[in-house]
Amino acid sequence: MALVAGVDSSTQSCKVVIRDAETGELVREGRASHPDGTEVAPRHWWDALQVAIETAGGLDDVDAVAVGGQQHGMVALDSSGEVVRDALLWNDTRSAQAALDLIDEAGGPAVWAEATGSVPVASFTATKLRWLRDAEPENAAKVAAVALPHDWLTWRLAGYDAGDGGAGLDALVTDRSDASGTGYWSPVTNDYRPDLLELALGHSAELPRVLGPSQGGPQSAVGARRPVLGPGAGDNAAAALALGLRPGDVAVSLGTSGVVSAVCAAPTADASGLVTGFADATGAYLPLACTLNATRVLDAATRMLGVDYTGLSALALQAPAGADGLVLVPYLEGERTPNKPDATGALHGLRLANTTPAHLARAAVEGMLCALADGIDALRAQGVAVERLFLIGGGAKSEAVRRIAPSVFGVDVHVPPSGEYVADGAARQAAWVLSGAEQAPDWTAAAQAEVFQAEPAPRVREQYAAVRELTATRTALGVS
Numbered sequence: 001m002a003l004v005a006g007v008d009s010s011t012q013s014c015k016v017v018i019r020d021a022e023t024g025e026l027v028r029e030g031r032a033s034h035p036d037g038t039e040v041a042p043r044h045w046w047d048a049l050q051v052a053i054e055t056a057g058g059l060d061d062v063d064a065v066a067v068g069g070q071q072h073g074m075v076a077l078d079s080s081g082e083v084v085r086d087a088l089l090w091n092d093t094r095s096a097q098a099a100l101d102l103i104d105e106a107g108g109p110a111v112w113a114e115a116t117g118s119v120p121v122a123s124f125t126a127t128k129l130r131w132l133r134d135a136e137p138e139n140a141a142k143v144a145a146v147a148l149p150h151d152w153l154t155w156r157l158a159g160y161d162a163g164d165g166g167a168g169l170d171a172l173v174t175d176r177s178d179a180s181g182t183g184y185w186s187p188v189t190n191d192y193r194p195d196l197l198e199l200a201l202g203h204s205a206e207l208p209r210v211l212g213p214s215q216g217g218p219q220s221a222v223g224a225r226r227p228v229l230g231p232g233a234g235d236n237a238a239a240a241l242a243l244g245l246r247p248g249d250v251a252v253s254l255g256t257s258g259v260v261s262a263v264c265a266a267p268t269a270d271a272s273g274l275v276t277g278f279a280d281a282t283g284a285y286l287p288l289a290c291t292l293n294a295t296r297v298l299d300a301a302t303r304m305l306g307v308d309y310t311g312l313s314a315l316a317l318q319a320p321a322g323a324d325g326l327v328l329v330p331y332l333e334g335e336r337t338p339n340k341p342d343a344t345g346a347l348h349g350l351r352l353a354n355t356t357p358a359h360l361a362r363a364a365v366e367g368m369l370c371a372l373a374d375g376i377d378a379l380r381a382q383g384v385a386v387e388r389l390f391l392i393g394g395g396a397k398s399e400a401v402r403r404i405a406p407s408v409f410g411v412d413v414h415v416p417p418s419g420e421y422v423a424d425g426a427a428r429q430a431a432w433v434l435s436g437a438e439q440a441p442d443w444t445a446a447a448q449a450e451v452f453q454a455e456p457a458p459r460v461r462e463q464y465a466a467v468r469e470l471t472a473t474r475t476a477l478g479v480s
């Protein structure tokens with residue numbers, strides 16, 4: 001039995017699954033935590049990967065490995081392969097002004113949407129490079145190569161590291177899905193845009209070679225059989241691969257980020273910036289709307305209410321739909337979709353009748369879901385069909401989320417068995433690489449989903465729409 005491994009190096013943790021390459025059966029798994037914060041030294045991801053591999057029983061009997069991971073993070077390397085500074089993650093908003101500058105300098109949002117499929121916001125790697133150039137020019141000058149979290153981990157697995165005199169920089173590899181979140185790669189032409197990289201960083205730099213969806217990369221230095229390394233993928237594309245999404249399917253992922261994404265045969269180019277026109281992990285496209293505020297809104301609610309997740313869920317289900325007019329706008333970390341990096345969250349409609357723990361719990365769940373319902377509408381506006389909706393990610397473990405989501409989204413919600421879909425997608429890619437076949441192996445999770453249905457509650461979204469613009473900025477409040 002040949003085994004393959006898939007990795008999810010996500011914002012909060014690293015997960016490794018080891019599966020049977022032919023059947024997809026789960027054989028072993030492991031995980032480890034990542035440090036908190038929006039600025040992280042990449043060595044922590046490497047250390048967590050080692051622990052996750054070890055707790056998954058090692059890679060000695062594994063024949064192929066692929067790494068999925070959080071998108072966009074800026075891993076800047078100097079000419080010896082050393083990390084120049086801590087990586088800025090997708091949810092770090094300090095490059096918001098840099099994003100506006102880049103949009104302006106290149107000729108406006110439509111020019112970016114046409115060139116790269118997306119209008120850059122603070123999440124995109126290009127804006128982080130521009131921030132580096134403006135705020136830390138001495139660091140920007142040292143940058144010889146730019147990688148993303150999954151590219152860097154793949155490179156480290158291949159045995160490359162700082163101190164090789166830069167010899168390994170040209171061994172960096174990536175895939176279409178993650179390259180499409182940089183802001184200097186076009187999913188339509190499948191080429192880098194060196195001019196846009198230079199506009200951001202101020203000079204050229206080595207970029208990872210973009211492998212095809214099932215193209216093998218270098219061999220791993222970890223694992224007795226020297227497993228082949230797959231191209232890897234951005235986390236959302238990896239999850240789509242695990243689910244086996246097809247046109248008409250939409251995935252809503254509730255992790256640190258809230259993401260609505262869909263696999264499409266044709267690219268999108270949304271100049272409003274609400275939908276980013278990314279690539280998927282099969283050679284097609286993955287238009288996507290991403291919020292900065294998903295499960296951490298639920299975490300915040302558990303803290304405010306002094307309950308655990310089960311308690312939060314029970315409370316939320318005690319209150320009526322719409323929480324008697326209590327509306328939580330969830331911009332706790334600023335927001336990316338809509339683009340409000342300076343925003344704070346808000347609680348609207350407080351009245352004596354709705355100031356109960358149950359109403360607050362309900363408002364937290366509904367506020368998080370309403371922001372994603374807006375994302376679903378944005379995808380529809382780009383011509384994306386929404387026929388079947390899957391709910392995945394840590395937040396899908398919440399009973400209240402599963403039961404309230406269909407009423408807010410206005411469609412049935414399919415919840416596959418709780419699992420690590422990003423790591424599973426990476427494992428499926430590894431099996432695809434190993435097989436050399438035209439198609440990925442037929443072991444997807446979509447068929448086993450439980451379907452949740454509820455009466456649509458349009459009033460919940462109407463209440464949210466009435467107040468979502470009414471939030472204070474951090475600047476106005478004098479907080480960071």
Ligand SMILES: Nc1ncnc2c1ncn2[C@@H]1O[C@H](COP(=O)(O)OP(=O)(O)O)[C@@H](O)[C@H]1O
Binds near residue numbers: 254255257295309394
């Ligand atoms: N039962 C639950 N109810 C609500 N949220 C949950 C539950 N279990 C886990 N979570 C949330 O899931 C999140 C982790 O999900 P995950 O998809 O792994 O995130 P990420 O990919 O961003 O690291 C945690 O922030 C936690 O809040």
Ligand SMILES: O=C(CO)[C@@H](O)[C@H](O)COP(=O)(O)O
Binds near residue numbers: 069235255
């Ligand atoms: O920025 C995006 C997508 O564009 C996020 O989806 C990140 O890729 C992080 O994902 P999680 O760690 O929250 O799963």
